Amino acid sequence: MRTIGVLTSGGDAPGMNAAIRAVVRQAAALNMEVIGIARGYAGLIQGDFRRLNTGAVADIIHRGGTILLTARSEEFRTEAGRAIALDNLRREGIEGLVVIGGDGSFHGAVHLAKKGMPTVGIPGTIDNDIAGTDYTIGFDTAVNTAVEAINRIRDTATSHERIFIIEVMGRHSGQIALAAGIAGGAESILIPEYPVDYDQVVERIERGRHRGKLHSIIVVAEGVGSALEVSREIGKRTKLESRVTILGHIQRGGAPTAFDCLLASRLGAHAVKLLASGASSRMVGIAANELVDRDLETILQEKKTIDPDLYRLAEVLAL
Template identity: 55%
Template sequence: MKKIAVLTSGGDSPGMNAAVRAVVRKALFHDVEVYGVYQGYLGLLTNNIKPMERGTVGDKIQRGGTFLQSARCPEFKDKEVRQKGIDNLNALGIEGLVVVGGDGSYRGAQRLSEEGINTIGIPGTIDNDINGTDFTIGFDTALNTIIDAIDKIRDTASSHERTFIIEVMGRDAGDLALWSALAGGAETVLVPEHKKDIKEVADKIQQGIERGKKHSIIVVAEGVMSGDECAEQLKKYINVDTRVSVLGHMQRGGSPSGVDRVLASRLGAYAVELLMEGESGLAVGIQNNKLTKTKFEDIFSSQHVLDERMFRLTNELSI
């Protein structure tokens, strides 16, 4: 393999730049030419594809977001539209493609693999909702951003004896909410994987008040309900002073943590190795600190599973 390309797609996550850097430098180390596709799959269609050098990815490993940029491209689902992107790659002699992104990005990568472009996926999403890997790039950084926010919010919650409801991202997965609730010492966590009656939450807060507790922190995943909805439902069962904090897109930003930089570097380099070996239709990941590869169809065959032991532990420690 003489030429490969790399793109980032879907929502940005801290560490994407580190992954792109690893792909570029690993490929160049093995005398493989590398091209960057700007604006994700849209860039494939518009031929926004440029050669990459070592210096192109210099001063990027510590930066959040993605310098290759990302863009929504629903039309890429159409086979005839995808063919335009394939033609652009073929015209440049590009034989392999690395796609950094989440579930939707993987589906596009799978189609390209089936249509003749050797393709490898790298899990880049703060949601940590991709099968075949224990962790996705960006999850650790987003988690630490949320924990920092919880710590700060707890200060004011305690000062004013309030119940704060903190809404976090995660789409249909509860990992960000669960991990941040455990690490932040929240009294309650609401995740999509477990339906919880708001009355139970209210009862738990009341029990805390009766023990002399002055404040409470509730972490709610966006896949369950909004923070405002949670506050409204809570008022039906308990009279407490509530405030809602929606952390929003600040969870996506910021300099990637050391964990995410290392993970991105390992996965990016591994993706290049697989392409050089002629592999395709695979996503790389990490399980038990070992690099893994999983077929796209196996990733799509089941949903991401929440760590049940951690969920029980969070409830046990918040009593």
């Protein structure tokens, strides 16, 4: 294998650039060329290719977003679109493809692998909702961003003796909310994996007020519902005033943490080594701080679950 391609797809995540950099430099160490594909699968269909040498990825490890850009492609969901993409890959001389993204991106990688294009996936999503790996690229940065916001909001919450409800990303996964809530000392953490118990939320608020606590912080994953709805429900039950902060896309941007830079670098290099060895339809990941790889189709059939011990710890720490 002499030439490989790399693309980023789906939502951007801090650390994607570090992964691209690692792919290019590990490939160079193996005397392989790398062609970057702009705008994910949309760019693959449009033939938006650019050669990436070691100089092209200099000084990007600390940058958020993705230098290759990202976009969604309805056309790639069709057989005709995939056929065009595959023809473009072969015309460019690409013999293997690294796909950086989440589960939607990996579905595309599986389709290409079945048509004879070797693919390796790198999990890049702030939601940390991909099975087969302890962490995905961008999760640690998103959690740190959320915790910083919680800490800043707590100062205002204490000064005004108010309840603050902070909504974080996580439509189907409560990983960010749970980690940020524990690290930020939230009284309640509401995530889609567990039913919301408003009686318990109110009890914690009242218990805190009885012992002289001047504020309450509640972290809500967007998949539970709007933080505004949570605020209204708590107001009905307690007659207390609350304020809502929705962090939104703030969690996706910014420089990646050292953890995400290191993780992305390790996964990017490992993905290239797998392609060079002849592997296909694999996903690289990290488990107990060791590099692992698993079958992509198997990964897509599994669901990553919340650690129940971590959820119970959150309840204990909120006492």
